[in-house]
Each structure stands twice: as C-alpha cells, then as structure tokens.
Amino acid sequence: MNAVLQYTVQGLAAGSFYALAALGLAVIFGVLGVVNFAHGAFYMLGAVAAAVLLDTVGMSLWLALIVVPVLMLVFGMLVERLLVRWLLPLDPLYNLLLTFGLTLLLVDLVKRRYGVSGLPYDRPDALDGRVQVAGIGLPVYQLFVIGVALLVCLGVWLLMTRTRVGMIVRAATERPELAGALGINVGRWVTPVFGFGVALAGLAGVLAAPFRAITAEMGSDFIIILFAVVVIGGLGSIVGAVVGGFLVGLVEAFGQAYAPTFAQVLIFVLMAVVVLARPAGLFGREEATA
Amino acid sequence: MNKPRNARAAALIAGLTAGALVTAACGAGGPSASGGDFTDDKVVLALLNDASGVYKDVSGPNSKIAIQMAIDDYKEKYGDEAVVDDIEVTSADHQNEPDIANTKAQELYDREGADIILDVPTSSAALAVATQAKNKKKLYMNIGAGTTELTGAQCNKYTFHYAYDTWMLANGTGTVVTEEGDKNWQLIYPDYAFGQDMVKSFTGAIEAGGGKVGGTIATPFPNDNFATYITKAGAAKPQVIGTMHAGGDLINLVKQYNESGLKDQGISLAVGLMFISDIHSLGVEAFEGTIFTDAWYWNFDDKSREWADRYMEETGDRPTYAHAGNYSAALQYLEAVQAAGTDDADKVVEELEGKKVDDMFLRNGEIRAEDHRVIHDVYLARVKGPADVEEDWDYEEIIKTIPAEKAFRPAAESGCSM
Numbered sequence: 001m002n003a004v005l006q007y008t009v010q011g012l013a014a015g016s017f018y019a020l021a022a023l024g025l026a027v028i029f030g031v032l033g034v035v036n037f038a039h040g041a042f043y044m045l046g047a048v049a050a051a052v053l054l055d056t057v058g059m060s061l062w063l064a065l066i067v068v069p070v071l072m073l074v075f076g077m078l079v080e081r082l083l084v085r086w087l088l089p090l091d092p093l094y095n096l097l098l099t100f101g102l103t104l105l106l107v108d109l110v111k112r113r114y115g116v117s118g119l120p121y122d123r124p125d126a127l128d129g130r131v132q133v134a135g136i137g138l139p140v141y142q143l144f145v146i147g148v149a150l151l152v153c154l155g156v157w158l159l160m161t162r163t164r165v166g167m168i169v170r171a172a173t174e175r176p177e178l179a180g181a182l183g184i185n186v187g188r189w190v191t192p193v194f195g196f197g198v199a200l201a202g203l204a205g206v207l208a209a210p211f212r213a214i215t216a217e218m219g220s221d222f223i224i225i226l227f228a229v230v231v232i233g234g235l236g237s238i239v240g241a242v243v244g245g246f247l248v249g250l251v252e253a254f255g256q257a258y259a260p261t262f263a264q265v266l267i268f269v270l271m272a273v274v275v276l277a278r279p280a281g282l283f284g285r286e287e288a289t290a
Numbered sequence: 291m292n293k294p295r296n297a298r299a300a301a302l303i304a305g306l307t308a309g310a311l312v313t314a315a316c317g318a319g320g321p322s323a324s325g326g327d328f329t330d331d332k333v334v335l336a337l338l339n340d341a342s343g344v345y346k347d348v349s350g351p352n353s354k355i356a357i358q359m360a361i362d363d364y365k366e367k368y369g370d371e372a373v374v375d376d377i378e379v380t381s382a383d384h385q386n387e388p389d390i391a392n393t394k395a396q397e398l399y400d401r402e403g404a405d406i407i408l409d410v411p412t413s414s415a416a417l418a419v420a421t422q423a424k425n426k427k428k429l430y431m432n433i434g435a436g437t438t439e440l441t442g443a444q445c446n447k448y449t450f451h452y453a454y455d456t457w458m459l460a461n462g463t464g465t466v467v468t469e470e471g472d473k474n475w476q477l478i479y480p481d482y483a484f485g486q487d488m489v490k491s492f493t494g495a496i497e498a499g500g501g502k503v504g505g506t507i508a509t510p511f512p513n514d515n516f517a518t519y520i521t522k523a524g525a526a527k528p529q530v531i532g533t534m535h536a537g538g539d540l541i542n543l544v545k546q547y548n549e550s551g552l553k554d555q556g557i558s559l560a561v562g563l564m565f566i567s568d569i570h571s572l573g574v575e576a577f578e579g580t581i582f583t584d585a586w587y588w589n590f591d592d593k594s595r596e597w598a599d600r601y602m603e604e605t606g607d608r609p610t611y612a613h614a615g616n617y618s619a620a621l622q623y624l625e626a627v628q629a630a631g632t633d634d635a636d637k638v639v640e641e642l643e644g645k646k647v648d649d650m651f652l653r654n655g656e657i658r659a660e661d662h663r664v665i666h667d668v669y670l671a672r673v674k675g676p677a678d679v680e681e682d683w684d685y686e687e688i689i690k691t692i693p694a695e696k697a698f699r700p701a702a703e704s705g706c707s708m
Contacts, residue, residue, distance in 0.1 A: 003525060010517040108342075117347040117571035118541050130551050139549050142517075211549065212514050213541035213572075217344070221512060256509075256518035261481065264510045 002136045007253045013142035013211075015249020016149030017043075017204045021222070022229040022241035023156060024200030030173035030236040031186075031193040033092055034084060038099040040223030041106040042198045046072055046205020047214045048110055051119035061123050061210065065148070068206045069199040076198025080191045088190075103219070110216040123210035145207050152203065153242045160238060169193060173236060174285075225252075228271045234284025243282065327632045329403060332376035335361070335620055336404035338394055338419065339434055341383035344537040345411045347567040349434050349612035353409055354381045355604050356613045359597075360620035364628070373631050377624070380404065384415050391415035395422040405429060405633045406623055408616055413437035413484050423448040429635050431623065431664075433615040436484055436563065438491075438699060441661040445706035448635055450642065450662045453615035454563075454585045456484070456491045457699040458668060462583030462692055463560050464495030464532070466670050472530040472558065473501035476523040478543070479534035479562075480511035488534040488562050504528055509535075516543045517550070524552045534562040541572050548576060565610045569673055569685045577673040577685075584671040586611035586651050587686050597650045608683035611651075618651035619664075654694040660701035662708075668697040 021043050028036050036042075049068045053059040059067065079102070087094040127144055130137030160166035171179040172186040180186050205219075212218060225248060233244025248267055255263035274282060335357055339349050357379045365372060380402055384391035391410060398404040399422065407423065410416045411434030423430035424446040432440055433452045436459070440451045468475075475496050479485035485508070493503050504526050507519050520543070523531050531552070535543050540561065547559050564582040588598035588608050597617070601609045626641035627633055643659035655666040670690040679685060 003521065006521050007518055010515075010521065014515045014517070111342065111346075115347050115571070116342075116344055116537075117567050118538060120571065120573040120576070122573075122575070137551050139551065141549060211545060213538040213545065215538045215541075217512075217538060218514065221514060252515060253518045256515070257522055260507055260509065260519065260522075264513075 002134070003257070005134065005136060006138070007257050008250065009138050009142050009146070011250035011253030012146045012246060013249070014252055015246035016145045017208050017222075017245075018225060018229050018248050019153060019242045019245025020149050020204040020207070021201045021226055022233065022245045023153060023238065024197035024204075025226060025230050026197075026233070026236055026238050026241035027156075027169070027173075027200075028194055028197035029230070030238070031169060032080075032084070032088065032095075032190055034088070034095040034099070034194075035092060036099050036197065037096055037223065038079075038102040038106065039197075039201050039226060040219030040221075041103040042072060042076070042201035042219070043205040043208070043222055044110065044216065044219035045075075045106060046202030047121075047209040047212070047218060048114065048119065048205075048216075049202070050206045050209040051121045051214050052114075054121060055119070061127070061206070064206050064209075065203065069203045072202030073195040073199040075195075077191050077195035079198070080194035084194060085190070103223075107216045107220070114216070116215060116217075118213045118215040121209045121214055127210070141210060145211070148207060152200070156200075156238065165189075225267060228267050230281075231271050232274045232281055234281025237281065237283040237285075240281055240283030327634075328374055329405070329633060331374075332378060332403075333374050333624070333627060333633050334402060334404045334406075335377070335379045335623070336398040336402065336407045337379065337381040337409055337616070338384050338391065338398060338407050339381075339409040339411055340386050341381070343386055345386065345434065347571070348537075348565045348610055349409055349411060349616065351381065352605050352607070352609075353433075353613055353616040354379055356601065356609065356617040357408065357620040359600065359604070360617045360624065363621060364624040368628060373628050374633070379620075384410065384412075386412040386415060388412075388414040388418040392418040392422060395419045396426075399423075399426045399428045405627075405635070406431060408432075408619055409434045409612070411435050411612070413439070413487070416440060417444055420444060420446060420449045427635055429623065429638060431619040433619055434612050437487060438704075441663040441699075442705050445661055445704070445708060447639060447662075447708045450619075450657065450664055452619045452664045453611055454583075454668070455663075455698070456487045456562075458585075458697055459562055459583045460488065460491035460495040461697065461699075462668055462670050463562065463581060464492045464501075465499040466690060466692070467530060467560055467581055468496050468499030468501035473499075474527075474529045475501060475503045475532055476526055476528040476530075477503055477506045477532045477534065478516070478519055478523055479506065479508060480513070480536075480539060481508040482511050484536075485511065485534045492532055492534070492562065509539075512539050514539075514542050516546045520547050520550045520552065524550060524555070524557055528557060530558045530560050532560045532562060536563050537568070540564065540568060544572065544576055544580070553579075565612065566608065566683065566685060567610050570608075570683060573676075574674055574679055574685050575676050578675045580673045581689075582671055582673075583692075584611060584669045584686065584688075585666075586614050587669060587671065587688060588614070589684055589686070590669070590688060593650045614651045618649050621649060622647055622652075622657070656694065658701055661704040661706035663698055663701065663704070665694045665698045667694050668692050 025039050050064040127141045229244040229248050233240025255266040337354050361377045382394045406429040410419050413435045416432050416435030431450045436456045438455045438457050479489045561582040569577050626638045629641045630637040642657050645657045647655040653667040657664050669688045671686040672689050
C-alpha cells in the first residue's frame with residue numbers, strides 16, 4: 001500500500017511534465033494545425049534557461065517559474081512570426097519538417113554552448129525534504145510539481161471556458177471556418193497561441209530542472225512520449241492532453257514498478273489500444289478526424 | 291485550412307514518428323598490406339570517438355589535444371634522434387554507432403593512412419573497430435570502451451586495451467565496498483550490452499567479496515525517469531544500490547536518488563562508471579559520498595598534476611582519465627615506433643608486448659603480452675563534500691590504490707587466444 005502511494009506520486013509528478021507540455025502541444029495544434037516537433041526542444045530550453053539564469057544572475061526557481069515562461073512566450077511568438085507563419089497555408093508536413101529542423105538546430109546550439117554533460121541546478125531549500133503522509137515520506141518537490149501542474153491546467157481550463165479570449169480560441173480550434181465566417185479574426189490569435197504553447201513547454205522544463213538531467217538531449221525522448229500522450233488524449237483536445245499526460249505518467253511509474261522491462265513499451269501499447277478503440281483519442285472528436 | 295484531413299495526416303505522422311526511430315546498417319572490410327620503414331614517410335595517429343554526443347565531454351575532441359601533447363613530448367624527448375619527423379594526428383566522429391565506427395575505421399586506415407586508431411568509446415563500436423584492425427593488420431588502442439571482450443574472446447594481435455574495463459570497475463567498486471561491510475546490494479542497470487556486462491561483472495565481484503546481490507533492475511536506455519526504479523530497489527532494504535548508468539542517465543538517476551531520501555535511511559549509492567566530467571557538470575553536492583573506481587585522477591600527485599596543468603592551459607578544463615589515457619597510449623605507441631624504427635604494425639606490436647611502463651598515466655604499468663590488456667594501478671575514489679573542495683575540479687578523495695596486478699582480470703581468465 002505504501003509503495004502504491006509512492007508510485008502514484010511519482011507517476012503524477014512525471015505526468016505533470018507530460019501534461020503541461022502536452023497542453024502546449026494541444027493548443028498549438030488546435031489553433032494552427034501544426035504538429036510542433038520542436039516542443040521537446042522548447043522544454044529543454046526552459047530547463048537550460050532556468051539553469052543558466054541561476055548560474056549567472058542567481059535567479060531562484062520561484063522567479064524562474066515566471067520569468068522563463070515569459071521569455072519562452074516571446075521566443076515562441078518570434079518563431080511563429082518569422083518561421084511557422086510562412087508555412088501555414090501549405091500541407092502540415094512542411095511545418096512538421098520545419099520544427100524538426102528547428103529541434104536539431106536548437107539542440108546543437110545548446111550542445112555547442114553548454115556541452116553535453118549537463119548543467120547543475122539547486123532548488124530552494126523550502127522544496128527539499130519530505131512530508132510524512134500515512135507513515136511514508138513523500139518528496140516535497142514532487143508534490144510541488146503536481147500542485148503547480150494542476151493549478152496551471154485549471155488556469156488554462158478557466159481561461160478557455162470563462163473568458164472571451166478562450167471562447168475565440170476554442171471556436172477557432174473547433175470550427176475555424178465558421179469562426180471566421182462569424183467575423184472572428186482567427187489569424188490575430190495565431191501568434192500569441194503559439195507563444196503560449198511554447199511557454200507551457202518552457203514551464204515544464206523549469207519544473208523538470210531540479211529533477212532531471214539538464215542536457216541538450218533531454219527533450220529528444222520527451223517529445224516521443226509527448227506524441228504518445230496527445231495521440232492517447234486526442235490531438236488538439238485540451239482536456240485530453242492533461243488527462244493523457246497524467247495517465248501516461250502513471251502507466252510509466254506502475255510499469256517501472258511491476259514490469260520494469262516493459263515500462264516504456266506499455267505507453268505505446270496503451271497508445272495502440274486507444275487508437276484501435278477510439279481512433280480520435282480519448283477526448284478527440286470523431287467528426288474532427290473522420 | 292482543410293482541418294479534417296490535416297488532423298488525420300498529423301495524427302498519423304505523430305504516431306509514426308513516435309514509433310520509428312531505429313536504424314541499422316552493416317559494412318565489411320578487406321585486408322591491405324604495408325611495408326618499408328615508414329609508409330608515406332610519416333606516422334598518422336587517428337582519434338576515433340564521439341565528437342558531438344553523450345561522451346563528448348568524457349573524451350571527445352579534447353583527446354586530440356592530449357594526443358598532440360604526446361607527439362610534442364616525443365619530439366622534445368628524441369629531437370634529432372627521432373626515427374620519424376612527420377607525425378600527424380587526425381580525428382573522426384563515430385557518433386557511438388558501430389556501423390559508422392566500422393566505416394570510419396576503414397577510411398582512416400585506408401584513405402587517411404592511419405597507423406593507429408585511438409580511443410573509440412561505446413563497446414559495440416569498439417568491437418567493430420577491433421575487427422577492422424585485425425583485418426587491416428593495423429594498430430588499435432582502445433581507451434574509451436568498457437567491454438572485456440576486446441581482451442577476451444574477441445582479442446586480436448593488433449588491438450590493445452587501455453585505461454579501464456568492466457571487470458576492473460566491478461572489481462574495484464564491487465569487491466572493495468563489499469569487503470568494507472556493505473554486503474547487501476541492489477543493482478540498477480541500463481538494458482543494453484554494457485549494462486548487462488557490468489551487472490555480470492559486479493555480481494561476480496560482490497559474491498567474491500562475500501556479499502550478495504538481492505536483486506537487479508533493468509531500465510530502458512536512454513531513460514529520464516528513475517524515481518520508481520529507485521523506490522523499488524530501496525524497498526528491498528539493501529545497504530547499497532549500485533548503478534551501471536552513464537552520462538545523462540546517471541545524472542538523472544543521481545538527482546532522483548537524492549530526491550528519494552534513501553541516503554538518509556543509510557542506503558548508499560555506488561556508481562559503476564563515472565568520469566570527473568560527470569561530477570563537474572552536476573556539482574559535488576549531488577554526488578557527495580558516492581564511491582567509484584577511477585583509472586587515474588589529475589590531482590593524484592605532482593606528476594599527474596603537472597600534466598593536468600599543461601592540459602588545462604590548452605583546453606581550459608581538467609582532464610578525465612580518458613584524456614590522460616589517450617595521451618599515454620599515443621606516447622607509448624610512439625616510444626614503440628622509436629624502438630622498432632618503423633611504423634610496421636607487426637614490429638611495433640613486438641615492441642609493445644610485455645613492456646613494463648611508467649608514465650604520468652600508467653603507474654606500475656605493463657602491456658600484457660597474453661591478452662593485450664594494459665594493466666596499471668587504479669584507485670577507489672569517494673566524491674568530496676562541498677566543504678572539502680579546495681579548487682575547481684578538486685572533487686575526489688582517493689581512498690585506496692588497487693595495485694596493477696590485482697586491478698584487472700588475470701590473463702589466464704581472459705579466454706583470449708591470438
């Protein structure tokens with residue numbers, strides 16, 4: 001029982017990174033129709049930025065959690081304006097290739113500048129240690145990660161359902177032609193939405209910094225799992241991305257615990273089963289894909 | 291925007307991308323002949339290693355500088371007496387892929403006139419190059435790879451193995467830690483050739499020291515989430531958890547081990563393979579108290595330190611034992627060329643075999659004739675706490691010297707026949 005609780009927390013903590021990043025991937029896909037292959041690289045940049053800011057100006061994790069996503073938002077908007085935008089009218093394959101190329105470029109630039117061994121990162125003392133729950137010590141940091149992820153996901157959900165901006169974005173996601181026909185300027189929202197998605201990947205990276213090896217390659221495997229997450233949740237579905245993220249985190253943790261050799265395969269087995277049973281993913285709309 | 295079609299295409303692309311990341315290829319080599327005193331009137335040393343990937347900081351391009359230092363030292367030592375004036379160093383990136391290593395080795399030997407290939411980390415790539423060395427009858431000194439196969443079943447006349455191997459790591463860390471009282475082990479390892487080889491070696495060493503391996507846990511490679519594996523290993527209440535991971539995976543694992551609280555419960559961490567560059571990147575705090583086997587340490591004594599100072603002037607960093615090993619291998623090769631008066635591989639091998647050597651890297655060294663294992667003293671090291679670090683890169687406390695003849699697998703057990 002103790003072990004099950006520990007595995008659950010570990011699974012949800014890993015799932016938090018997936019959920020946040022997948023959320024970014026989902027909004028970008030929803031509004032732009034772009035499969036952003038560079039999302040793993042943006043996650044990596046978030047972690048590297050946190051480490052570099054700590055090393056050079058002593059910026060703590062608390063501040064980095066706000067500053068880095070803002071920087072990534074600006075960076076994402078620039079990427080959209082300068083690169084992604086030009087390929088939007090073409091087949092989505094072009095932007096997949098563009099973002100794939102961007103990944104290679106970003107990874108190599110980081111390698112060139114910061115080497116391959118990784119960067120050190122110290123988190124604030126307040127997040128060290130463990131809290132006792134039902135007689136077992138759970139790491140404070142993992143609980144913190146889960147808390148932040150849930151808050152952000154809730155915030156995004158409120159933004160999408162309770163605000164005018166959210167309504168426009170959802171309308172643009174679900175019925176772009178109709179939204180346009182009703183006089184909503186969908187194009188206006190493309191740049192900020194892309195930046196916002198990138199910022200979410202950056203935020204996941206900052207949260208991962210104290211917990212994961214900060215290397216240029218850290219996003220390379222992450223993006224593969226992330227694709228599995230969005231396929232499971234339903235491409236473009238915001239709820240699906242979050243549920244899929246946490247679900248994959250849990251599958252990974254319990255897989256590691258009870259079938260270590262198959263831990264990673266299980267994620268893709270889950271993906272295959274979901275695709276067979278519900279081709280549009282758990283929360284995808286059938287009519288959108290069929 | 292045609293949404294429905296795009297969505298389906300994108301979903302398909304994402305799914306396919308997620309699934310397909312495997313490549314495989316194969317190459318073959320043929321023999322070639324060499325003769326005369328010096329082919330092309332020069333000696334070419336070729337560095338073949340990972341110039342851009344995970345092992346770049348462990349050895350990488352900086353080993354080329356180390357080899358150049360060996361060439362300079364050779365020229366300075368012999369001056370006009372040197373049997374050859376024109377000595378070049380060239381390098382290639384094998385990206386840790388055996389098939390690329392195989393192709394590059396042929397290119398280096400055939401087209402670039404390499405007389406010797408040095409380094410070659412990643413065991414599978416290392417073995418591919420050994421085959422080429424055998425086919426082409428050209429020298430090959432491996433520094434960067436861990437597999438004992440190079441001096442075991444797959445040994446050959448032209449292949450020498452420097453610095454370390456899995457037997458030496460397991461014997462150092464496994465035996466000594468067990469003998470000092472931590473008898474109950476759990477092993478976590480990456481599920482590929484190196485990890486499996488390490489687990490076999492460690493289990494043997496731990497049992498020989500009177501300990502036992504309570505369980506082994508295989509993890510995917512590469513992997514970034516080890517939290518549950520560590521919890522599982524800790525649940526068995528061992529005295530020590532041994533990890534066979536390297537590079538970024540090791541850093542992930544150490545971060546998550548520190549997170550797990552096992553340290554406070556008295557469950558310590560022993561690392562199978564670690565380089566000083568790993569400690570440098572993550573900081574001593576994260577690794578404090580970790581025990582590992584080191585083939586050489588830059589701050590060991592005046593002789594090693596003097597060389598490390600020169601190296602630092604050139605590169606700005608302190609050397610790992612792979613850098614120092616590349617220097618020593620290049621130097622000993624050139625000494626053998628000097629003695630043989632030719633770059634003819636067979637004659638140089640004759641000079642090398644059985645030679646007893648002492649340089650800044652090899653202490654009580656011997657180039658064993660039976661299996662071409664280069665043996666030397668190795669060290670059991672403990673990572674210092676932040677308070678004990680006196681300067682940058684001053685991270686290790688040497689707690690034990692393991693004498694050369696005990697540090698490596700006895701030649702009789704190697705299974706090598708040339």
